Amino acid sequence: MSGYAETQASALWRLDLDDAARRHRLDLSDAAALPERERQVAVASWLGRMVNETRSARVFAALKGQARDAGLSGATVAELARFEAEELRHGELCAAAAVALGGSAVQVVERGPDVPDHELEDSLEGLLRNVLSISCLSETVAVALIQAERLESGPRALQRLLREILADEVGHARAGWRLLDELAPRLGSARRDRLSAWLALAFGHLEAHELRELAPGPAPSALAEAYGVCDGDRARQLFLTTVHSVIIPGLERRGLHAGWAWQHRQATCCSARDLYAPMRLSSGGGRSGGGDGATDSDGAGLGVADVVARWGTWRLQRAVPGARAGSSARRRSGIGRRRTVR
Numbered sequence: 001m002s003g004y005a006e007t008q009a010s011a012l013w014r015l016d017l018d019d020a021a022r023r024h025r026l027d028l029s030d031a032a033a034l035p036e037r038e039r040q041v042a043v044a045s046w047l048g049r050m051v052n053e054t055r056s057a058r059v060f061a062a063l064k065g066q067a068r069d070a071g072l073s074g075a076t077v078a079e080l081a082r083f084e085a086e087e088l089r090h091g092e093l094c095a096a097a098a099v100a101l102g103g104s105a106v107q108v109v110e111r112g113p114d115v116p117d118h119e120l121e122d123s124l125e126g127l128l129r130n131v132l133s134i135s136c137l138s139e140t141v142a143v144a145l146i147q148a149e150r151l152e153s154g155p156r157a158l159q160r161l162l163r164e165i166l167a168d169e170v171g172h173a174r175a176g177w178r179l180l181d182e183l184a185p186r187l188g189s190a191r192r193d194r195l196s197a198w199l200a201l202a203f204g205h206l207e208a209h210e211l212r213e214l215a216p217g218p219a220p221s222a223l224a225e226a227y228g229v230c231d232g233d234r235a236r237q238l239f240l241t242t243v244h245s246v247i248i249p250g251l252e253r254r255g256l257h258a259g260w261a262w263q264h265r266q267a268t269c270c271s272a273r274d275l276y277a278p279m280r281l282s283s284g285g286g287r288s289g290g291g292d293g294a295t296d297s298d299g300a301g302l303g304v305a306d307v308v309a310r311w312g313t314w315r316l317q318r319a320v321p322g323a324r325a326g327s328s329a330r331r332r333s334g335i336g337r338r339r340t341v342r
């Protein structure tokens, strides 16, 4: 059966995107040069993304209903419906990469938690909790990670695929920041304080999720990275830099106590010490607020392009001592040009 079937009793999903993947006819025949073990890791990586993207579709489906209940405009509800469709397509694209690398796009996975409805009398506040968590946190981090991935991707077919996904993720993140801007005048200080307290929990969830997804350790080879295997240590550092340089300052500018919330974030599955144990943090990982990545942002809360451009620069300097600061990395990726984030 193609598509995704849900078994509520077992809370398991059987995702079968094989047919959908083959319809994309992604050609990665050059991947024959990948050693077998690295090919398997690359397939597993794309399958993991396939699952996460498809879960994201459920998230936007739930958010769409909450936006309707909170009395938001029909245009906003329609936009969220479009995001749901885009996430389903992302799942198919990631499945296509897995199949093109010789894998099978069939996975049986846990369904994952539902988007909380918070059961608040104040439906606007309940909606904003989820908008913060989904768009301002998760989707903003996704933009940074996928932008960086484009720096590493080799085959043009994968670059095109990542470009399409990235453009959509930027829209998903930006919509949340925009909604926050629109609703900010209606919040009041009591709501802001409650939302800031909520952020401590949301940051804990974000951290646990990202660090679970971004397994520590380097990619097995540059070739494996070109086919989508992530360098976990560097990706974790980019995640933390995005939190400190983009997300926290962006939320602070909108009146939320995000620096405080990060410092008081609540670990949700295990201690932060356990999560970080395998990696050494760069100096950028422990600060909150004040990052300059957001000060020159576009006003929608995203300074991600600049953060990733500097991340690329740092990599280039490490790889080629004496190299000029990042210009070729920027040229290759397009990162740093304002139109990349739209």
Ligand SMILES: [Fe+2]
Pocket: 053, 056, 086, 087, 090, 165, 169
């Ligand atoms: Fe996505």
Ligand SMILES: [Fe+2]
Pocket: 056, 087, 139, 142, 168, 169, 172
């Ligand atoms: Fe997204």
